[in-house]
Amino acid sequence: MTKVFIQTYGCQMNVADSDEMFAHLASRGAQYTENLDEADIALINTCTVRDHAEHRAVSFLGRLAAWKQEKPGRVIIFAGCAAQRLGKTLQKKYPFLDIISGAKEIEHFADTLDASGLFNAPGKDTHQLASGLTGYVTIMRGCNFACSYCIVPSVRGPVKCLPTEDILADAAQKARAGAKEIMLLGQTVNAYQFENTSFADLLNQVSRLPGVERVRFTSPHPIYFTPEFLEAIKDNPKIARHVHLPVQSGSTKVLQEMKRGYTREIFLEKVRALKSCGFNISTDIIVGFPTETEDDFKETLSLVDEAEFFAAYCFKYSPRQGTPAAKMKLLPQNILEERLDILLNKVRGLSDAAYQAQVGSVQEVLLESENKGRASGNFWVKTRKSYPVGSVIKTSIEKADGTLLFARD
Ligand code: SF4
Incomplete structure (x- = not known):
């Protein structure tokens, strides 16, 4: 074979x-x-x-x-x-x-x-691959934005949404193969629209497939989170209450130079709306974009405070050949390193606080091993007892230690 x-x-x-x-x-x-x-x-x-x-x-x-x-x-x-x-x-x-x-x-x-000419004609698809409890399902390819630092649009091309029927068939096949959680994927995943099916419709339809306990998605773009979207999904508990929402900078001036398509105020408005529906929010931040001043960086720090992200992936800006920003003059490396350190310290503090704030709450946990799993808000939870992998339990949280919650079960 x-x-x-x-x-x-x-x-x-x-x-x-x-x-x-x-x-x-x-x-x-x-x-x-x-x-x-x-x-x-x-x-x-x-x-x-x-x-x-x-x-x-x-x-x-x-x-x-x-x-x-x-x-x-x-x-x-x-x-x-x-x-x-x-x-x-x-x-x-x-x-x-x-x-x-x-x-x-x-x-x-x-x-x-x-x-x-290297392979036989296709026969029966017997594949079974290694994604475990999470079934990854691509729902769109490409990106219609042109963020000035990003190479993705030139390598992946413009957005092409996959037919809803094909996505549902793919998710159903993964659920039959043992996936309990379906992760919908796209570069701007929440811009999905195929004929009359919106992203909210798609999330609800996937959540109703037999065997699917939870639906996640990544990566969304802030501008597509509308009041209509939140209204359509707010009563569906199978849609995980976690959004990874890249902000990149807290300064409207830098966001415009990055061509992100939103301002600081619009981003914070989206964060408030998502939080009002119980979403826990993580983000990506780039420090030291070529035009970032000390004041711009302070705006990033204050946005991080206001948004209270529970996690943030922070990166020093590095130019990508072939992007418009690669032609800009770089800031000195020591400034990038200094800013990254300050930001990482802040993020660590917020993350600890977010985990501590869960003590006493009740969480629904999808077990990824016999005694560890993820809550809907993407917090890792350790249980006292052992459970079958893939089961979902409800438990209150006794304590938090770093980025781990301990269940009272
Ligand atoms: S950063 Fe995201 S939204 Fe911007 S161009 Fe790249 S893939 Fe598209």
Whole structure:
């Protein structure tokens, strides 16, 4: 039996894309392996958002050159965003690559396999991949924004929403295979609209599928959280009360230079509306964007206080070749480091406070191991007793320690 090893870099959309590509390989008789040495096919699904991620994927190719030399019949597939960006230059530099499939071509991956002549005709799809209790379901590809620091629109292209029927079939298949939680994915996931189906309609429909206990989504864009959206989902407890809502900066001036499409005030308005429906909010922040002054940075700090994020992923700005912001003059590294330290300290304090605030509350926990799981608001919870993996329990919270809640169950 042909065995396939998969190395995925980057975001959850890439995890879902790897799953989808593997399904096509599985329908041609391949079986998944975690062991590269016993594999016949190596699939590398790449990320290009940061230089570092792209560099790691390309370096991995160096290791695969020797792997292929051992058995020349082995197949190497290089896919995803870095494959899209680097395109043909890769084939020249790494002639041993068998298939290069960019992020824009993933939906035609079956045709790519057929055209390669390396695989049998598709048979029955018997795939079962490694996402465990969470079934990742891509609902749209691409992005219609043009944030000045971001390479995604040029590698993934404009938004294309998938048909609702296909999404429901994908989610139902994952639920039948054991997923209790469905994670809907898209670069601006809450902009989903297919014919008459809005994002809120889709969330409600997925939540009604047999076996689905919880629905999550990522990454949303603030401007698509409307009062109509909140009204349509507010009474559905299966929609997890957590939103990862990237803000990037607290200064309206910097947000405009980043071309994010909202102001500080609009962002905070969305945060208040989401919190009024019980949503717990985490975010992404970039410090040291080229035009960020000391006052702009202070505005980021004050926004973090006002929004009371329970978690924030904070990054120093680093230019991405091919984006408009890459032409701007960089701030000195020591300023970036100083600002990042200050911000991380603040975020740590807020995160501790958010966990402490849950003590005494009642949480619905989806068990991801026998005695640990995640609450709807995305807090990790440790239970006293053991439960079957995948079960959902309601318990009150006895104490918090760092980023872990302890159940009284
Ligand atoms: S919304 Fe902005 S940051 Fe997000 S993928 Fe689109 S361009 Fe990139």
